[in-house]
Amino acid sequence: MIHHNEMIPQRPAPRHTLGPVAWLRTNLFSGPVNTVLTLLALYLLYLLIVPTVKWAIIDANWLGSTREDCTAEGACWVFIKARFTQFIYGLYPRSEIWRANIVFVLFFALIAWLAIPRLPLKRWVALFALVAFPVIAYVLLHGGHFDLPRVPTHRWGGLMLTLLLATVGMVCALPIGVVLALGRRSNMPIVKSFCVLFIEFWRGVPLITVLFMASVMLPLFLPSGITVDRLVRALIGLTLFQSAYMAEVIRGGLQAIPKGQEEAAAALGMTYWKRMGLIVLPQALKMMIPGIVNTFISLFKDTTLVMIIGLFDLLGIVQAALADSRWLGYSLEGYTFAALMFWIFCFSMSRYSQYLERRLNTGHKR
Amino acid sequence: MSEAALKPQDLMVEMRGVNKWYGDFHVLRDIHLDVKRGERIVICGPSGSGKSTLIRCINHLEEHQQGDIVVGGVPLTQDVKRIEQIRRSVGMVFQHFNLFPHLSVLENCCIAPMWVQKKSRKEAEGLAMQYLERVRIAEQAKKYPGQLSGGQQQRVAIARSLCMHPDVMLFDEPTSALDPEMIKEVLDVMIELANEGMTMLCVTHEMGFAKTVADRVIFMDQGQIIEENAPEPFFNTPRSERTQLFLSQILGH
Numbered sequence: 001m002i003h004h005n006e007m008i009p010q011r012p013a014p015r016h017t018l019g020p021v022a023w024l025r026t027n028l029f030s031g032p033v034n035t036v037l038t039l040l041a042l043y044l045l046y047l048l049i050v051p052t053v054k055w056a057i058i059d060a061n062w063l064g065s066t067r068e069d070c071t072a073e074g075a076c077w078v079f080i081k082a083r084f085t086q087f088i089y090g091l092y093p094r095s096e097i098w099r100a101n102i103v104f105v106l107f108f109a110l111i112a113w114l115a116i117p118r119l120p121l122k123r124w125v126a127l128f129a130l131v132a133f134p135v136i137a138y139v140l141l142h143g144g145h146f147d148l149p150r151v152p153t154h155r156w157g158g159l160m161l162t163l164l165l166a167t168v169g170m171v172c173a174l175p176i177g178v179v180l181a182l183g184r185r186s187n188m189p190i191v192k193s194f195c196v197l198f199i200e201f202w203r204g205v206p207l208i209t210v211l212f213m214a215s216v217m218l219p220l221f222l223p224s225g226i227t228v229d230r231l232v233r234a235l236i237g238l239t240l241f242q243s244a245y246m247a248e249v250i251r252g253g254l255q256a257i258p259k260g261q262e263e264a265a266a267a268l269g270m271t272y273w274k275r276m277g278l279i280v281l282p283q284a285l286k287m288m289i290p291g292i293v294n295t296f297i298s299l300f301k302d303t304t305l306v307m308i309i310g311l312f313d314l315l316g317i318v319q320a321a322l323a324d325s326r327w328l329g330y331s332l333e334g335y336t337f338a339a340l341m342f343w344i345f346c347f348s349m350s351r352y353s354q355y356l357e358r359r360l361n362t363g364h365k366r
Numbered sequence: 367m368s369e370a371a372l373k374p375q376d377l378m379v380e381m382r383g384v385n386k387w388y389g390d391f392h393v394l395r396d397i398h399l400d401v402k403r404g405e406r407i408v409i410c411g412p413s414g415s416g417k418s419t420l421i422r423c424i425n426h427l428e429e430h431q432q433g434d435i436v437v438g439g440v441p442l443t444q445d446v447k448r449i450e451q452i453r454r455s456v457g458m459v460f461q462h463f464n465l466f467p468h469l470s471v472l473e474n475c476c477i478a479p480m481w482v483q484k485k486s487r488k489e490a491e492g493l494a495m496q497y498l499e500r501v502r503i504a505e506q507a508k509k510y511p512g513q514l515s516g517g518q519q520q521r522v523a524i525a526r527s528l529c530m531h532p533d534v535m536l537f538d539e540p541t542s543a544l545d546p547e548m549i550k551e552v553l554d555v556m557i558e559l560a561n562e563g564m565t566m567l568c569v570t571h572e573m574g575f576a577k578t579v580a581d582r583v584i585f586m587d588q589g590q591i592i593e594e595n596a597p598e599p600f601f602n603t604p605r606s607e608r609t610q611l612f613l614s615q616i617l618g619h
Contacts (some may be wrong), residue, residue, distance in 0.1 A: 036472035263427055264523075268478035268530060269454035271446075278477060283468050 029113070056336070067327060080328045080337045083321045087337070089311050090157015094148065095297040099140045099158055106133060107163070115352060130171070153231040156313035159341060161231075165238060165303040165313065166345075169295050177246025183277060184251055195247070202244035207305055210237045215309035234306050242299045247296055261353060283311035286360050291355035296344045314338055377422055377436070378403050378534050378565045384433035386419060393419050394430065395589040401534070406566045408597075410574040411586035412612060417569045420586070421536045424567070425449075425456045438533050456484060457527030461539040463519040465511035465526070471498065472507040475526045483530070490529070497525040501555050507608060518550030523554055528559075535559065537568040578603065585609045 028038045041274050059074025062081075070076035080087070110129045113119050144150040156164070183195035202210070214237035215230060221229065257280050265275040285292070307316035318334045322329065378500040393416045401491040409417045417568055422428040422514040423435060426442060426449045436440040437452045449604040466474050475494035479485045485493070498504040503514075504511045509517050518579065520540055527535060541549045553575050560566055560579040569575070576583050576597055585608075593606045600618075604610045 041495075177411065205406055234565055258462075260460060260464035260465075261466065262467070264460060265427055266427060267453055267456070267458035268526070269450050269482045271450060273480050278481060283466075286468065 051159060067235050067330075075333050075336070077333065079127040079321075079327050079333050082329075083199055086158060086321065087314065087317055088159045090161055090317055091155040092151060092160070093149075094159070095153065096143070096151055099148065099151075103137045103140050104160070106136065107167075151157070153229050154311075155233065156352065158317045159314045161306075161311060162300075162303050162314040165235065165306060166296075168235050169238045169242050169299050169303070173242040173295075174292070174297065175248045176239065176243035177250050178281065180243060180247035181250035181254060183253060184247065199244045199247050202241050203248070205241075207238070207241050207302055209302070210241050211305055211309050213237070231311060234311060236308060238299070238303065238306075242295065242302075245295050245298075246292070249288055249291040250284065252291065253284035256287055257283050289353050289357050289360075293349055300346060301342060314341060373524060376403050377401070378405070378438055379567070380434070380436040381424075382434045382436075384420075384423065384430045384435060386416075386430045389527075394423070394588050396495065396589060397433070397586070399591065401565060401567060403533075403565055404563045406560045406564075406579050406581050407568065407584060408582075409567065409569045409584045409586060410571060410573070410576070410578040410612070410616075411592075415586040416588045416589040418538050421458075421538060421567050421569055424534075424536060425453050427458075441500055446447075455533045456529060457530060457532035457535040459520070459523050459527055459535065459537045461538045461543050463511070463516070463523045463543075465523055467511050468509075470507070470509065471503070471509055471514070471522050474511065474522060475529045478526070479529050493529050494525070497528045498522070500528070501559075502527045502551075515548060516544045517551045520544065520548075520552045524552075524555055524559070534565045535569065537566065539568065539569050539571075541570065541572055561619065573601070573613075573617060585612065587612070 025220075029035045054074070056075050059071070061070040061074055061076050061078055062076045063069060065082055067079070068075065069078050085097070087254050089097055092100055103139065110125065110133060113125050114122065114129065138146055141150070141156065142151060142153070180195045180199055182232070184199065186192045186195070190299045211234060214233040218233055261279055261283065265279040270278065302317040303313055306313055307319070312320060315338050318338045322331045322334050369461060377400055379399065381397050381399040384394055384397040385392070394612065397420060399420075411417050414516075423430045424437060426440075438455050440448065440452055442449065442452055465471075466477070469477060472494055475498060476487065476490040479490040479493060480487060494515055495507065498507055501524055502567075503518055503521050503605070506514060506522075511522065514522065517601050524540075540556065541552050544552065549572070553572060556566075556568070556575065557570060557579055568575075568580075580597050582589055582594055583597050585600075585604075585606070587608050593600070593604065593609045600609075601613065604613055
């Protein structure tokens with residue numbers, strides 16, 4: 001028996017399943033309970049948003065330069081304006097800020113270049129960013145060469161310091177994490193136990209302890225006469241701490257790659273490092289983007305802890321400014337500003353990772 | 367040419383008294399096997415009989431604990447350099463293809479010639495296209511493995527191995543994971559390869575393939591080689607009872 005001699009032509013979907021009204025009806029007002037919850041949520045949003053907008057924008061004070069220019073009803077953004085340079089550069093000498101600005105511009109330009117897929121010469125730009133840029137940034141920020149006056153690291157601060165700590169931490173923690181993760185899966189007992197011990201040690205200790213140890217204990221063990229800069233010590237502590245977390249994230253990714261991948265690579269005569277570098281890691285890292293970015297974001301926020309060893313990162317410098325007797329009572333504005341800055345960077349990282357995931361996923365599905 | 371007159375290099379694979387255990391489980395028991403250059407061998411047997419393990423020992427994807435394996439005149443030892451040298455001359459095709467999903471079909475074929483044999487990209491791509499054409503899939507070169515059917519993926523996997531110019535090809539149940547309508551396209555490629563004189567060891571249940579191309583069929587059970595013979599006597603007059611039982615099960619339906 002033949003049911004159909006001709007193919008049934010495609011028909012459009014029924015009307016009531018398409019369009020914004022249908023979306024509202026199915027998602028927000030599909031039944032009495034859902035309708036009540038929707039209205040309740042809208043009311044709560046109203047309670048929350050209206051006063052916030054009123055305080056932060058409508059009643060806020062934007063003009064002026066002293067606290068006398070501020071009224072009591074709204075936020076006093078004048079405070080942020082007056083202290084803005086400090087929040088960004090810390091105690092970096094005003095006359096030398098152009099040096100920090102060059103580094104900032106170069107930094108964001110490099111990131112943009114690497115992040116936008118259309119731009120060419122990725123490999124060379126990446127090489128420049130990893131090799132030449134740190135040298136340029138060090139020479140410019142620290143000075144002491146080419147007639148640039150020296151600016152000791154304890155004067156660095158604000159957003160600049162936060163970005164420095166976070167960037168160095170991320171760039172160093174990722175490769176160390178990869179090596180530790182591979183080491184933990186190694187067949188060689190000494191390598192394996194070293195990596196397990198290292199990872200478990202750093203994961204078992206709070207970051208605050210690590211930073212305290214780096215700033216207080218380490219100098220006691222170093223031979224007299226040898227001093228390591230406090231910022232460098234904090235950087236090393238932060239990097240080692242985050243690399244342990246990174247290692248576990250990457251190990252998870254490595255485990256998700258089927259064993260057949262490494263076998264196929266081995267059967268083609270590839271050495272261990274080629275199997276890892278060309279076949280296993282590219283797949284694992286792609287899968288691990290959410291976990292890696294998660295670690296990056298937590299690292300970015302963890303940089304605020306350097307406050308307790310006397311480094312003034314963005315949050316530290318905001319807090320210091322709050323203690324200024326001329327600006328007492330504006331902590332809400334100060335913390336809002338700090339929170340907003342952190343949120344912008346963390347949210348950008350999160351969005352970029354989502355974009356990257358989508359882009360790398362096309363056509364690669366198993 | 368008599369057996370005694372063979373030069374050592376004319377024996378592509380020699381296995382002498384090979385034994386292997388997984389923990390207490392004795393997977394390979396006293397395996398003796400010589401494979402001459404150009405010889406086509408089909409290995410069959412019930413699942414768990416050690417046939418995959420046997421061919422995986424030849425390129426050291428599995429380690430044997432006793433006995434000697436010599437591939438193309440090179441004794442297989444623990445030495446990593448030695449193992450890699452042997453693997454470069456031994457191609458392998460897996461049951462689940464194991465193509466690299468993050469690389470295009472062309473890149474899958476180029477990666478080993480470029481990184482292992484240090485060929486230029488241009489040379490490797492030329493070679494890859496030549497072999498992709500031979501397995502009749504050149505038009506898909508820019509696609510990713512995930513966009514191909516199982517049969518197409520397996521043909522790419524064969525091309526990927528051939529790009530390394532192997533002296534021996536190992537096939538580990540190459541058609542077992544395929545939908546029935548795709549088995550033929552893979553077997554056709556394998557038959558062509560056999561007719562060109564490639565030395566092949568093939569673990570498969572495709573008895574039609576064995577009858578067409580094999581010089582010798584080997585039957586394994588419980589880690590031992592039970593019987594080996596040319597296909598015609600193997601299928602028509604099997605000597606061992608276990609072989610008879612296996613053949614009746616596999617050909618009976």
